[in-house]
Amino acid sequence: YLLGKSDKYDARDVERLQQDDKWVENYLIWRHDVVDDTLKMIDESFQWRKDYTVNDLTESVLPKWLFENGSLFLHGYDKEGYKLFWFRVKHHTRDPKQQLEKKKLVAFWLEHYAKRDHGKPLTVVFDMSETGISHIDLDFVRFIVSCFTDYYPNFLTKIVIFEMPWIMNAAFKIVKGWLGPDAISMLKFTNKSDVQEYISGEYLPPHMGGTDSFKYSYPPLVDDDFQTPLCENGPITSEDEHESKEEIDVDTKETGELNEEQNLNQKKMNSIEQISKSEETDKTEIKPKNAKKALTTFKGPLLHISPAEELYFGSKETGEKKCLIVLTNVTKNIVAFKVRTTAPEKYRVKPSNSSCEPGTSLDIIVSLHGGFAASLQDRFLIMAAEMDQSSGAGVPELTQFWKEVPRTKVMEHRLRCHVVESSKPSSLTLKDNTFNIPAKNNEDLHIQLTRLLQINKRLQEQIERCLWFQQLSVVISLLSVTVVAFCFYLAYTQRS
Numbered sequence: 129y130l131l132g133k134s135d136k137y138d139a140r141d142v143e144r145l146q147q148d149d150k151w152v153e154n155y156l157i158w159r160h161d162v163v164d165d166t167l168k169m170i171d172e173s174f175q176w177r178k179d180y181t182v183n184d185l186t187e188s189v190l191p192k193w194l195f196e197n198g199s200l201f202l203h204g205y206d207k208e209g210y211k212l213f214w215f216r217v218k219h220h221t222r223d224p225k226q227q228l229e230k231k232k233l234v235a236f237w238l239e240h241y242a243k244r245d246h247g248k249p250l251t252v253v254f255d256m257s258e259t260g261i262s263h264i265d266l267d268f269v270r271f272i273v274s275c276f277t278d279y280y281p282n283f284l285t286k287i288v289i290f291e292m293p294w295i296m297n298a299a300f301k302i303v304k305g306w307l308g309p310d311a312i313s314m315l316k317f318t319n320k321s322d323v324q325e326y327i328s329g330e331y332l333p334p335h336m337g338g339t340d341s342f343k344y345s346y347p348p349l350v351d352d353d354f355q356t357p358l359c360e361n362g363p364i365t366s367e368d369e370h371e372s373k374e375e376i377d378v379d380t381k382e383t384g385e386l387n388e389e390q391n392l393n394q395k396k397m398n399s400i401e402q403i404s405k406s407e408e409t410d411k412t413e414i415k416p417k418n419a420k421k422a423l424t425t426f427k428g429p430l431l432h433i434s435p436a437e438e439l440y441f442g443s444k445e446t447g448e449k450k451c452l453i454v455l456t457n458v459t460k461n462i463v464a465f466k467v468r469t470t471a472p473e474k475y476r477v478k479p480s481n482s483s484c485e486p487g488t489s490l491d492i493i494v495s496l497h498g499g500f501a502a503s504l505q506d507r508f509l510i511m512a513a514e515m516d517q518s519s520g521a522g523v524p525e526l527t528q529f530w531k532e533v534p535r536t537k538v539m540e541h542r543l544r545c546h547v548v549e550s551s552k553p554s555s556l557t558l559k560d561n562t563f564n565i566p567a568k569n570n571e572d573l574h575i576q577l578t579r580l581l582q583i584n585k586r587l588q589e590q591i592e593r594c595l596w597f598q599q600l601s602v603v604i605s606l607l608s609v610t611v612v613a614f615c616f617y618l619a620y621t622q623r624s
Contacts, residue, residue, distance in 0.1 A: 137174040140183050145170070150247060151281075158281035173279040185236040187349055194233045198344040202241055204331030206251045209504030209544060210285045211241060212331065213250045215272065216344075218258045222265045231271050238280055245542060246437070249282065253327070254289045256296065257335055264296065266303075273306050286314045288326050290336060331505065357469045357477040430463050430512045430539045431484070432456040438546040439494060441502035453492040453510075453543070457484040461514045464526055464533075467492060468509040474500040477508075483521040506545040513538045 144151060159165040177183070187195070199219035204212045220230075241250065252272070276284040292300065304312050316326055320337040332338020344350060426436040432455070439451040457463045467480040476495050484490045496502060513533045515521070 136178060138178045138183055141174050141177055154247060154282035169278065169281065173281075176279050180232055180235050182235050182239050185232060185239060187236075190233060190236060191229060192346075194229060195346040195349070198346070200233055200237060201344055201350045202237060202250075203342060203344075203350055204327070204340065205505040206285070206288075206327045206331075207325075207504070208251075208285065209546075210249055210251045211245065212327065213237065213241075213252045215252065215254050217254060217256045217263050220263055220265060220268065222262070222268075227268065230268065234272055234275060238275055238283070242280065242283065244540075247283065248544075249285045251285050251326070252276070252287045254287065254292075255336070256289065256293065257291045259293060259296075261295065269303060270306055273303060277306070284314060286316055286326065288316045288318055288323065290323055291319050292317060328505070357467065357472045357475045357480055426541055427458075428512070428539050428541060430457070430459055430514055431465065431510070431541075432458055433510060433541055433543075435543070437543065439502075439508065439543055440546050440548060441496065442548050449496040451494045453494060453508075454489055455484055455492065455510075455512075456489045457486055459514055460486050461517060462486065462521055463512050464515050464521075464529055465510060465512040466530065467494075468511070470505070470507045471500075471503075473497070474502070474506065475508075481523075481526060483515065483526065502545045502547050504545060504547060508543040508545075510541045510543070511538055512541075 155166045155170055156163075159169055197219055199216050201214050202211055203214060206212060238250075289300070300315075304315065318326065323332065323336055324338070327338075329338040329340075331340050333340050333342070424434060424436040426433045434454040434456075439453070441449065441451060453467075455465060462483050462485060464483045465481075467477045469475050469477070474497055476493075476497050478493050480492075482490070494508070513529070514537070515529060
């Protein structure tokens with residue numbers, strides 16, 4: 129179906145389709161696992177991607193005035209942690225001559241985010257405050273809607289429409305028809321009194337009843353405001369200094385030079401063995417580590433990063449306040465890295481600006497500061513770049529290096545926060561949840577079960593060995609009895 133039209137596609141999209149299972153899965157989900165409909169959507173979206181040169185859309189190829197206009201941009205998160213894609217309708221005017229360029233701007237933002245955050249869905253916000261007849265552009269609205277319904281599968285969570293003028297009612301009845309029956313439920317018509325049901329005040333501008341002081345400007349390209357977290361490279365100075373240092377020392381000792389997956393698994397198994405030994409000898413209560421162990425891995429060109437996408441924190445009730453990020457240098461040179469966050473007042477990161485030797489792993493402790501609680505909107509950015517062998521790795525050298533390194537040579541990877549609300553103990557936890565893994569996450573439950581099965585398997589092997597020795601002992605005993613009986617028989621016959 130697709131091969132017959134390969135000349136109509138960008139070869140890079142075809143290659144990605146063959147390698148990216150998640151992309152294929154999103155197409156199937158969006159078309160309810162109907163293969164013919166899925167293939168049709170892939171065909172149409174691939175032709176559209178080539179027509180709009182989506183893979184080549186960059187900041188430099190689009191007119192500067194498009195970005196300066198401020199009608200379209202990404203900023204903030206909704207209450208479920210999904211990125212907000214803003215359409216400030218009052219800054220948009222109909223102009224057929226500029227329509228194609230404006231549509232390419234939409235494609236640029238969607239592709240920019242899809243590649244950066246690995247296809248995590250978006251929430252679209254139509255801010256229609258202070259709009260009138262001159263701003264109504266159904267063709268442009270239809271294009272935005274079709275991007276989600278036809279070209280970017282499983283990429284839309286909801287469309288929040290703020291203060292739609294009554295004159296637009298008829299127009300949005302048409303929009304509902306474009307969305308189709310499955311997507312109509314995604315439309316959320318709101319005003320100042322109820323918009324915070326979907327978006328918290330910290331990401332709403334004042335005219336929408338929020339407290340966000342963000343003002344759009346260009347350049348640079350609008351992005352999350354990643355900043356340096358607390359405790360850049362110096363000592364931890366909070367009230368739990370001693371506890372944190374102990375945990376960091378323990379985690380550092382556990383880091384070996386095994387390959388990444390073996391290393392992570394070994395850490396967890398050692399944790400179980402240490403608890404078992406302690407219970408047998410000292411019978412004393414063991415305090416579980418607060419730093420969470422990495423479970424999944426993002427494999428970048430310079431660093432492998434675990435976990436791949438999310439850092440798990442507890443709510444104020446659960447009290448889980450620490451996470452572990454494991455970086456593994458997969459190059460032959462030293463790799464410098466920096467960690468930034470959108471909430472620098474909340475988090476301490478140690479180290480947040482350092483380097484990783486070739487072929488080694490390094491642990492980063494991320495901890496909540498004071499009485500702060502993590503939120504779904506919090507993000508972390510890991511920046512990495514390869515250093516020359518001749519370069520030093522001290523603080524002055526790293527500072528100078530980051531001033532001079534070209535942005536094109538910097539690898540970036542983003543992590544989001546996941547908050548575990550339930551404080552109820554899991555039936556699958558070991559010693560008050562030894563792994564510090566949220567029990568409600570399916571993936572984590574699977575991993576916990578896997579660990580328990582591994583322990584069970586070892587116990588079964590020990591039982592089997594014991595049974596084998598027992599059977600061997602019985603056989604030896606029977607042989608011994610037989611030999612002794614035979615000897616008595618020989619002795620008796622000789623006497624006779």
